[in-house]
Amino acid sequence: MTEEYTRYSDMPGWSEKLLGGFKKTSERLTQNISGIVTKEKLDDTQLGDIEDALIMSDLGPEAAARVREKLASERFEKGLDEAGLRNIVQAEIANILRDVAKPLDIVAFPRPQVILVIGVNGSGKTTTIAKLAHLFQEQDYGVLLAAGDTFRAAAIGQLKIWADRLGIEIMSGKEGGDAAGIVYDAVKHATATGIDVLIVDTAGRLQNKSELMDELAKIRRVLGRLNAEAPHDVVLVLDATNGQNALSQIETFRDLAGVTGLVMTKLDGTARGGVLVAAAEKYGMPIHAIGVGETIDDLRPFDPDYLAHVIAGGDK
Numbered sequence: 672m673t674e675e676y677t678r679y680s681d682m683p684g685w686s687e688k689l690l691g692g693f694k695k696t697s698e699r700l701t702q703n704i705s706g707i708v709t710k711e712k713l714d715d716t717q718l719g720d721i722e723d724a725l726i727m728s729d730l731g732p733e734a735a736a737r738v739r740e741k742l743a744s745e746r747f748e749k750g751l752d753e754a755g756l757r758n759i760v761q762a763e764i765a766n767i768l769r770d771v772a773k774p775l776d777i778v779a780f781p782r783p784q785v786i787l788v789i790g791v792n793g794s795g796k797t798t799t800i801a802k803l804a805h806l807f808q809e810q811d812y813g814v815l816l817a818a819g820d821t822f823r824a825a826a827i828g829q830l831k832i833w834a835d836r837l838g839i840e841i842m843s844g845k846e847g848g849d850a851a852g853i854v855y856d857a858v859k860h861a862t863a864t865g866i867d868v869l870i871v872d873t874a875g876r877l878q879n880k881s882e883l884m885d886e887l888a889k890i891r892r893v894l895g896r897l898n899a900e901a902p903h904d905v906v907l908v909l910d911a912t913n914g915q916n917a918l919s920q921i922e923t924f925r926d927l928a929g930v931t932g933l934v935m936t937k938l939d940g941t942a943r944g945g946v947l948v949a950a951a952e953k954y955g956m957p958i959h960a961i962g963v964g965e966t967i968d969d970l971r972p973f974d975p976d977y978l979a980h981v982i983a984g985g986d987k
Contacts, residue, residue: 685971688939689981692963696944697984700728701757708751718743721756729914729942730764731949738763761983764948768975773957775803775904775932775972777812783861783869785894785901787819787887789928790908791920792875795936797826799908799962800870801833802970803934806960808837812867817857818843819850819890820872830872837967850874851889858897871902880927887928906959909935909950914943921954934970936962944982 703724707717718739725735738760742751751759777784788803790796797820804814816834820826824846834841842857854871861869874886894901907930909917917935924930933956938944951958961978962970 686977688963688969689973689978692939693944693978693981695940695942696728696938696982699942700725700730700760700945700982701753701984703728704756704760705753708753708756713742713751725760725945729945729949731915731918731946731953734763734767734948734952737767737952757983761979764982765976765979767948767952768958768973768979771951771955771958772973772975772978773932773959775906775959777807777810777867779900779903781862781898783815783858783866784903785858785869785871785898786904786906787871787873787890787902787928788906788908789873789887789924789930790875791910792823794875794908794910795962796820796875796908797829797833797872798965799934799936799970800830800872801837802962802967803906803960804833804837804839804868804870805967806970807868808839813865814839814868814870815857815861815864815866816841817854817869817871819853820874821846821848821850821853822874822876826872826875850886851893854890855893855897858894858901862897880923884927905929905931907933909933911935911938911943911946912941914946915949917946918950918953921950921956925954925956930956932957932959934958934960934962936970939963939965939969948982 704721707720707724722735722739725738726732741759741763788796788800807814816830816839818827818830818841821844827843831841842853842860844853857869874883876883905928907924909920935947938961960970960972
């Protein structure tokens with residue numbers, strides 16, 4: 672694994688969790704490409720079948736076309752077996768993921784680094800915030816949470832529970848309160864107490880996009896008055912079980928909220944893990960971490976080469 676990821680790769684059981692989490696994805700990919708290749712030279716029909724199989728595996732049309740182009744450029748006069756095809760798919764997935772696998776580093780000065788976390792209700796947004804907070808705690812950063820999703824009392828309560836478990840302070844208000852005011856207080860408090868990271872939960876509703884845009888714009892104005900660089904990150908949480916629908920969420924929130932990076936959750940037990948590759952190839956946005964379980968340690972940055980190996984089931 673690359674040196675950049677060594678501080679996460681030695682997590683006990685992390686590799687096993689990746690293997691388990693992407694097992695269905697790998698099996699689906701293998702099943703879809705099974706029987707397509709032969710000992711004959713690859714022709715346009717086979718190339719089309721391979722491309723279709725990759726799309727059906729949720730890798731997306733852009734990544735599938737990329738693999739087809741790679742195969743077409745070499746042609747393989749003596750044919751190609753399934754193991755060889757998986758290795759080529761693995762290599763192209765690794766190339767795609769290397770460009771986007773970027774841990775969320777804390778570099779802001781002055782502190783705090785302000786991270787807005789957004790995503791539709793049900794995506795695992797609040798739990799992801801807790802897991803990110805834990806990740807930063809492990810790196811010895813001081814963390815403060817802000818309960819900016821004031822439209823759902825359950826979101827405020829859930830975030831408070833996680834804050835208590837992690838021993839992290841949280842700034843919150845009443846249901847229906849002013850999210851921008853909470854964020855303002857949180858930044859002032861974080862600055863005064865030397866906190867490194869402020870993670871802000873935001874409303875996840877999309878039913879009324881104009882309200883969401885207005886609220887995010889207000890939060891940005893408040894932050895801008897306190898620190899011209901804030902928010903430093905706008906992270907979108909995606910639920911992998913939504914498959915290709917997750918891509919439309921990237922489109923929507925990128926335009927609404929100025930998303931700077933992604934976190935993909937619920938990759939464990941779903942056959943739609945290929946959507947991670949589809950998102951990477953189509954949008955090229957940083958993917959800071961992936962979630963392959965429900966415990967507090969199950970959200971981590973990833974090694975693109977190893978993850979490509981896991982997804983494709985290729986040989987090394």
